Every structure is written in C-alpha cells, then in structure tokens.
Amino acid sequence: MDSCTTRSSVIIIGAGISGISAAKVLVENGIEDFIILEAMDRIGGRIRKEDFGGISVETGAGWIAGVGGKESNPVWELANQSGLNTCFSDYSNARYNIYDQNGKIYPSGLAAEFYNKAVKLAIEELKNQEAKLCGNFTLLEPSLAPKTPIELAIDFILHDFEMAEVEPISTYTDFGEREFLVADKRGYEFLLYKMAQTFLRFAPEDKIIDSRLQLNKVVKEIKYSGNDVTVRTEDGCKYVADHMILSASIGVLKSDLITFQPPLPKWKTEAIMKCDVIVYTKIFLKFPYKFWPCGPGTEFFIYAHERRGYYTFWQHMENAYPGSNILVVTLTNEESKRVEAQADDKTLEEAMGALRDMFGPNVPVAEQILVPRWWENRFQRGSYSNYPVLSTRKDFVDIKAPVGPIFFSGEHTNEKFNGYVHGAYLAGIDTSNALLEDMRRKKVRNQARSLHFKNYLQPLLALSKSWTSAQQTISEISKWEVAQQLFLLKGVILSLLGMMKGSRMET
C-alpha cells in the first residue's frame, strides 16, 4: 500500500548539477510543476565538500577545467558570478618531480625521454585498437610496454590523467588549457546553491525548504508508458508525472539500483554497457607540519613504484590553503577499488610507506585521513563516464535518446564534455530543452486535433438546426439518458452524410 502519491508534470531524478540546471530551465520556461527526487540528504551529487583538517576539501570535482580560451566555460562564468575562490593549478612540472623509492628525483632529461617514449606508446596503442576494429591484428612491440617504476608512473599520468580522453579534447580546445582548483570554504557546491536559489524556496539560514525538492528519496522502480511515468521510492512513496528527467550517473544505470518496467530497449542498455566508468579517488592526509618542498613548480609530485598506480600522484594544498599541512594522493580504478575495500588504517599505513620512501623515515604520521568511496556509493558507482577511445556517434546518440516519457541527462549524456562539471551542467540544459520541445510538439498536435474536432463538429451541429441549443446539449450531455444521446448521435451522423453528399454533388 502506498503511503503517499504525488502527481506533477515532470519528475527529475537526481539533484546533482545536471538535475538542478535542468529544473532551472523548466522554471524559466514556465514549468513550475516538477518534483526533484534525490537519494542523498543533500544536493550536489559528485560535487561535494567536506570539512577536513580545518579547511573545506572537495572529495568530488575539484577543478574548473578549460579556462582562458576563446569561448568562456559556463561553469567558470558561474564561479565568477558567485565570487567563488579558485587557485590556478600548474601540472606542467609534475613529470619533473618524479621520486624513486629511495627519495631521489629522476633527472629531468631522463624523465623527458621516458615521457616521449610513453607518448609514442600511447599513439601505437591507439593505432592497434583501430586496426583491431578493422579486423587487422597487429600486436604492440613487447619491448615498448612500460616495465620499470618510472615508465609505469609516466604511463599512469598519461593514461589516467592527461590522456584519459582522445585528442583533441573539446574542453581545452573550446574553453582553454588552464585549470583552476576550487579553494573556497563554501565549496564547489556553492554554485549549485546559487543556481537553486533562483527557483527554489530557501529559509533565511540558506536551507532549502521547497517541497519540490525531496531528499532521501531513493528511486527503485520506474514504470512508463507512452503517456506517463510512475516512480516508486524505497520508502514506499509513489510519484506520477507526464515526463521524467533521469540524471543518475552512468554507474547507477549500469547497476541494478533502478528497475524499469517495461525494461529499457536493447539499443539503450547496449549503449549504457559500452560506456566505461572511471573510479577516481582523492585521499586527503593532514600532518602536524610540512616536510615536502613548497614553492614554484612543486605543487604536484610523483612516486614511482613497481606497481602501476600505487600512490603515484600527489599534490600539496599549500597554494590553495597555505599552512593547512594537507597532502592529497590520487588513486584510480583497481587501486581505488582495492583501497575502498580496506580499512582506512591500512590505507594510511600504505600512504605513509610511500611518503617515507620519498622523504625519509622520519616523516610524521598523518593525524587524519579521509578516503572517499565513490565506487561503493550505490548512488554513484564510480566517479565519471569514460567513453572507449573508438566510440561512435551512435553510442552518444543512444545514451542520450529518450525512451517514451523518460529523458536522460547527466555528464555521460554530453557528447563533447562528458566527465566534467560543465558537461553535466550543459547536459541538464540540453535535456530540459529537448523535453520542452517535445511538450511543445505534443501541444501543437493536441491543438490540431481539437481544431479538427471544431472544424467538423461545429458545422455539423449547425446543420442540425440550432447551434446554441446544440452547445447546451454538448455541455449537458453527461446528464442525458442513453436513449437521448443515441438520438443526438443519430442526428449528427445523418447531417454528416448529408454534408458529404452535398460536397460530392458540388465537385
């Protein structure tokens, strides 16, 4: 038995940046009758700040990527309008700050040589994949595969950071090559709150009190037909609407958190399954004092280990938060999953081992550790989408295409900027515009239908002698006895036949 049923024009699932930007566009176009269902107890999704070691750290998105180009990144614009504090990040030195396990920095010439080799390898790999696709198998020269710690470290940076996407990368070609780290106590999520303030009701202490935003609502079932959609949440509530915007992550769509009735068509599930999910984990460590180099060109540094991706990529927070004594180490994919599954004490021990290799045995133990778990989080199941290198246009079109009244949104539906905050923001806008267009088309169709009705029925009723009395007849038709209705219908049919006869005689 349902404890509650709510009816609205549109249901939006997810209050991440794509869900919020989608809602804003609906309101701007006069659709106020929507409901946002969010599984968590907060808005923001993968934009999430946490208080840690006296500052605000971003456990999800941290950077505004793509700034300083000819076109303006819309998220950079939002950040400027909101007065969000940011800090320029310069990755260019990272490859020259590569430490071996004895704490020595590899000479820059050697690092550059290995870097060029790794780029060559990446290009070879791409060619191999293309050849495979054409049924032509050419295997990579075994001598080129990365083996030594420095090769593995550079391979990791290239593939899991710089070259996670295929060149040219739209974010950088369209918006510019610069990246800014959000360094603001209010968090990256402040942008979402600013956006939400334009259309949701807020209490004076900045708490959202609008009943159209429902938190802690985990959608478990979506039933849809050509006309409407019914949603059930884990707490037994039911929501019915004409349309839906589904902004849950690609990881959630791949999981069994939400069941669809009828099941999604094959072309849709195939497109979802083709899109990969990256797990990207930033582990934060708070120390009693700094023991790492600070100053220009030192923000990012690399640990070369014989295991690929083992505590490889480090950043100090001194540029963003001077005096915070915080380090961040980034893990990805299998290493992320491994660390998520173990106790934080074990992770601390491993991270300290890497730091002691780089900076000596006397470095102090971190006082605090924060290990976000994006893979284990059943409302995320990973950090962001990653389309295989040789994805086709059809894959993107299918991921995004609506199924009946369900319109898909979220970063993974943005062909150019998937994986980024601006991709998600623009996806929300695009999805709402597509939905509004669909609504307009339906309205035009319905108007045409009623026009059709008027054009035929009115002359017919006029022919049955009295239009005024006929109008009354129509308005009161429900009160009539069945025999009387049949009588009217008979009159209308006879008139219609008469009219058809007349028009045939005219021609």
Ligand SMILES: Cc1cc2nc3c(=O)[nH]c(=O)nc-3n(C[C@H](O)[C@H](O)[C@H](O)COP(=O)(O)OP(=O)(O)OC[C@H]3O[C@@H](n4cnc5c(N)ncnc54)[C@H](O)[C@@H]3O)c2cc1C
């Ligand atoms: C660790 C990490 C680092 C990143 N770094 C960057 C970066 O530096 N720069 C950058 O541009 N991008 C970065 N990203 C990517 C960026 O965060 C995302 O692309 C963007 O925030 C996604 O927004 P979205 O609205 O598409 O999805 P989400 O933010 O995931 O919103 C979807 C919402 O749906 C909710 N939901 C899911 N299932 C259900 C359900 N069954 N019922 C109800 N609600 C549900 C979720 O709780 C969530 O709030 C990073 C992401 C991560 C995780």
